[in-house]
Amino acid sequence: MASTGDLTQAGYRPAWADTFPKLLRFQAATRGDRPASREKAYGIWESWSWSQVQENVRELACGLHVMGLKRGDKIAIVGDNRPRLYWTFVAAQSIGAIPVPVYQDAVADEMRFVLDHAEIRFAVAEDQEQVDKLLEIKDRCPLLERIVYEDPRGLRHYDHRAIEAYDEVQKRGREFALANPGFLDAEVDRSKGGDVAVMLYTSGTTGQPKGCMLSFDNLLITAENAARFDRLTADDEVLAYLPMAWVGDHIFSFAEAYVAGFCVACPESGDTVLNDLRELGPTFFFAPPRVFENLLTTVTIRMEDAGALKRRLYRFFMDVAKRSGSRIMDGEPVSAIDRLLYRVGRWLVYEPLKNTLGFTRVRICYTAGEAIGPDMFAFYRSLGMNMKQLYGQTEAAVFIAMQPDGQVKRDTVGTPAPQVDIKIAESGEVLFKSPGVFLEYYKNPKATAETKTPDGWVHTGDAGYLDQDGQLKIIDRAKDVGKLKNGALFAPKYIENKLKFFPYIREAVAFGAGRDRVCAFINIDMAAVGDWAERRNIAYGGYQELAAREEVYELIRGNVEEVNRDLASDPHMADAQIAHFLILPKELDADDGELTRTRKVRRGTIAERYAALVDALYSGRDHVDLKMEVRFEDGRTGAIQGRVRIDQATIFPRAGNAGAAAPAPGRKAA
Amino acid sequence: MERTRPIGDVLLQVDDISLSFGGVQALSGVSFDIRRHEIRAIIGPNGAGKSSMLNVINGFYHPQQGRITFKGQTRRRMRPHETSSQGIARTFQNIALFRGMSTLDNIMTGRLLKMHRNFLWQALWWGPAEREEIEHREHVERIIDFLEIQSIRKVPVGQLPYGLQKRVELGRALAAEPELLLLDEPMAGMNVEEKEDMCRFILDVNDEFGTTIALIEHDMGVVMDLSDRVVVLDYGRKIADGSPDAVRGDQKVIDAYLGVSH
Structure with a gap:
């Protein structure tokens, strides 16, 4: 037959x-x-x-x-x-x-x-x-x-x-x-x-x-x-x-x-x-970043509860892995001692850990859907797992771009998948053409025409670009991407995601479209920063007090500058570094309409509610007095007031220019 | 969805039961019956004698007076393991599980009375005892699947949240394949969601296995929704017996719950 x-x-x-x-x-x-x-x-x-x-x-x-x-x-x-x-x-x-x-x-x-x-x-x-x-x-x-x-x-x-x-x-x-x-x-x-x-x-x-x-x-x-x-x-x-x-x-x-x-x-x-x-023990595994995040949290918690010897072994060998795991997998040069230590670590820590997670046989594992945190990506790769990223959509039968073995980068989604053509529109939107392009939307010719051009290109709705290695980098939803006054590309979610990868930052809102520089609101993560403060004997009475501490500003400024350094190395984004930021005196809340129920920031609402703060960010002042109404969980309303500090962060020169390798120390006024 | 079940003949008949502890009269002259396939609720204010009634049915307490007829067999004095082998299983108001043992092992203990190989065979393990264990494990796995507790199969019961422990206890009672299942406050201390789950499991047990159920419960909403007939006790006496609607409207019941000057 x-x-x-x-x-x-x-x-x-x-x-x-x-x-x-x-x-x-x-x-x-x-x-x-x-x-x-x-x-x-x-x-x-x-x-x-x-x-x-x-x-x-x-x-x-x-x-x-x-x-x-x-x-x-x-x-x-x-x-x-x-x-x-x-x-x-x-x-x-x-x-x-x-x-x-x-x-x-x-x-x-x-x-x-x-x-x-x-x-x-x-x-x-x-x-x-x-x-x-x-x-x-x-x-x-x-x-x-x-x-x-x-x-x-x-x-x-x-x-x-x-x-x-x-x-x-x-x-x-x-x-x-x-x-x-x-x-x-x-x-x-x-x-x-x-x-x-x-x-x-x-x-x-x-x-x-x-x-x-x-x-x-x-x-x-x-x-x-x-x-x-x-x-x-x-x-x-x-x-x-x-x-x-x-x-x-x-x-x-x-x-x-x-x-x-x-x-x-x-x-x-x-x-x-x-x-x-x-x-x-599957050999091929696919999961959104959330799943890997949960697994890592479970591991971390269980290691915290483990005995002292196990904990020290784990910490020591995870440091070894961080140093050399990914490099060994990609065939880069690694010192003989690290190579040996990695072998021992494999036997004592990495393989048993992978076994517990069910990843012993995993040959290829993909993550997609959202941006994955750099620490998390590094963690799994350093264990010797071939973790890669891909970019896809229903309209493409998934595959638009995927990372080939050995060419894995943390912040790209890979080269165009086989038989897929990618082009970037004037607006920065990613378009593709492939054998997987869908037939049409059922009973919705209008939406079909909006998505699919007559010559077969499909609008993804995402903005991105191809980097020097030909790998696609997705930065934001196309409709959210704007430009600074000087014409530089400004992708708010891209910057916010980079900030949110730090454990101390819970939410971030970036402003900059049509302005002369980028500024940001930061929400600190109460649990993480609270714990950090306790270990340093920093007293605080609540979120508002903690958020206003000089030490906390210092901590967050470090994170922001880290992001700026990262942005500077990206030729498309180097001009959109964060000049000023402030830590919001209250946590953004869905009850106040500042977040959606799925915890996505409502940019418009926030810009409106905190208009005074936004203006202050762009006025060059170093503080602003705020008074505003908030709604508590039980439905009562109250007011918070206080002085909010505005801090500035170092802007790094764009990579490739003179002095890029060693950015000027100290802070520079924007 | 309307539930249509064949309510059969009398499975358990309680006749004129009186029970006292020293000077305390816990039950006096209580009679009622439980029919096959029905869900029968026993309600009443605190100290009305509900748990004592279950303990009498269960053979744990021996009434000074009265008769209990189960499946046509009348008994005067019987110990809990005898009632258990007759086909009566129960859960407890305060969870009574082996906290250090896994969910699976706890439910397996419910099969003990069905194991026929003696201690020596069990110790030898191979051969008949092994085959028997596999058979029982299969039955237990069906219960685990039924109660949707696959994810805690190997978790020690002591680590489980309260609502799940209650479910494991129900599982152990079911493992004995009872004809009559006695539930002592299956929903006490649960949140709304856990209550809903438990209600669904009770109805499903009743539907799928045809098990007759007698339950004590304080949540009136649950009682009225679940049960076919309700018997109301107050100060050790039966004050009402009938359909949920009839009982709800009964003046004596209202008085017992709200309290009147005697």
Whole structure:
């Protein structure tokens, strides 16, 4: 049935296998006995081979057909990462239907929008929780006919006119397949690579989500290119733990696995991911910076609680790793003593630590989504983990830029991915063209036209530039990027992120668009600075008092100057260094409307509320008296008043100019 | 969602039970029944005799007067392990778990009465005892999955937050595959979210395993939502018995809770 035939350019699959169902046919024929899916059930890892997966998918596909799912229909998939839900994607595609994964933590109303917009007739849900949400919105989604559930628990006494068990659907599919042996193969052959494979709703920060339609070609070609790029093989293994509705999971835990033929494991539950990670030891791992941050925090806390000897060993060898770990990995010269120490450290600290985290077998690990802190990036790399960054979007089927092995930089997102062209618009916005460029937004030609130019370039909405090594550097959302009066590029979030990487700085707000210099508000991190102050016997009564201390200003000025030094080394940013800053006398708070509920700064609101402070920053004074109203957590309002100091920071000459190597000491007036 | 369950015949019949400790009359002449598959609540003000009633059913206290009929068998004097092997399991008002043992091991102890190999076989471990242990572990894993406590499987119970400990205790009671499950204030000291979870688990236990449940609870909202029938005790006497709605409107119950001059 599955002859190998001509392979595609990247060499992973025959050219005829241009859809997921056909690719499954190929994988079942070439490595039928090898594991394809794993799931931990009742405390034991269960595996399904590629041929077992194929059997299950075929039965389910027939079952969905019997239920009434037709070519071109959309079917919603809601739940945590489960093998059966991944199989549902391929089962639906087998009969020409389009799967639409929905975020499992979406509240009923958000779900309603997607179901309504995508004209969903059938939904496959994981459990009672999801079924309840779907039933709640069923009245307002008149097209929704049936809900298939995977886990029957708690659903026994529900009205079964609208819901049906997954096993039941599959059973009827099995009977149908026996009676109609040729049906499914014919259906599978009708789909082509250019057809819509999946619809992924992007969680727009503004307005309603958009249904991004990706074709089989989009997904398979980009996945295959990326697999070639990192030399993925059928021996790799991943843990699927990120939301299925997110394009990253769809590529890393689904498309790449089908292309390269490796096994995807699903955790037992959302709470057991760390444990499962450790048991499995994946070879290929993808996570947003937040996950790495949490892991590092856990390690740090546990080391603080460890005995004195362990603690000292850990500190000593982590210093060794910091000095030489990354350099050894990149093949740079390292002294013989450090090389030896690193070996010993590997045996005593690094490998045991990686084992605890489940990273012993990790060959490649990616982080993306947000900027990652320099310390964190250095920590994992110094352990000998090949951590890299990439830049992607739903509209590109993920890959726009990625870092090749050995060319990893902390502050870039890598060179253009295979077959991707990148260009920077006049405005500084990054545009790209690739085989992964989405077909269109579902029922939204206006948004499609705004995003995709007629000649095929896609607007990313992010501003960035290519550095001297050809690596892409993303600095900010394009709409937030401004210019100083002298025309220098000013990217507020870029500067704020750099400031926030310091543990003592909790929030930062940078000003500068249309002004002659950059100034910043700083919010200190109460816990970190408080602890720092205690260890130095600095007395303080509360946030406001601590924030006004001369010593604290000294500490923060050091951080700000560190950022300036960093900015000076970047030719695009050297002119946007922070000249003046002040530490806000109160913490920015969502209750006062200064932050969003997800803790993003509301630049506009803050500039308005603290107009007096902003003016003072630009007036050249060294202090300002402030009185303002605040709202307490219990709803009462009160006023804070006091004198706020304004401090200035050293501006460093731009790198490459004379004296850049040794910046002038002391402070220079802006 | 409307729950439709087949409420069956009488599973446990309590007849004219009187219990006293010295001069204190804890229960006097209490009679009621519990039907198969139902959720039966026992409520009442502090010191009304609710926990004493559970202890009597459980065989922990021996009433001076009265009869208890469980599955058609009437008993006068019975010890807790005998009631346990008859199919009655319970949880406690104050958590009574082995704090140094893991969640898994704690729930495994609930299977003890179902283990048939003697001490010698257990010590030898290989062969029949091993097979038996695997069988029991499988059952326990189903309970762990059911109660969604996979992530704390190997965590010592003493390290767990209160709400989770309560769940582990429920798990241990379920491990004995009881026909009648006695819950003594399963929701005491929990926050709203933990209460909601616990309610769902109680309903699910009742649905999935068909277990009959008798519970003592102070949270009236919970009692009225969960239970099929409610019996109200006050000063060791039964003052009302019926559906939640009927009990709620009963003047004697209102008086008992709000207090009137006697």
